[in-house]
Amino acid sequence: MAETEAEIKARKERERDELYALDISGVEWHSAPGTEEHEERVEIAYLPEGAVAMRSSLDHDTVLRYTEAEWRAFVLGARDGEFDLKPTPENGGLAAQ
Template sequence: MSEPLTREELDALDLSDAKWGSDTSVLEGEGMEVAYLKGGAVAMRKANEPSSVLRYTKGEWTAFVLGARDGEFDLG
């Protein structure tokens, strides 16, 4: 596996060849798409707004996923 990307490298990364995966709600014009990038980085975008992309370093993505699993983002 390649070395983790720095924030600067991630922000400069060309995503034109990224392979986007999605959940089933994309079929209805909604939902999120995710692309796994080199160095363990991840890009995420709304299916109906493909030009608006969030980019996460490996560390940021790991923290997000673990926080979601631990309920950090529960609204209730």
């Protein structure tokens, strides 16, 4: 039997609560190769059950956590260009053209 909308919402809230309850103080953070220690960059850490934590190298106190399904959807979307910036005056894109 398929989950109702309320059951799905409750399950996702439980997953989020469990994910944020994890002690991640000892995780190993990874960043893209070729970046210098002093450069701002995104860092990720692999968590149990395929989950991922993400933070800025300049702000270790703000950590976002994603379930395996959320991370997979993000990575696939990024590969497909879903998050590519469209050139606008606000992001400097039109000036670069």
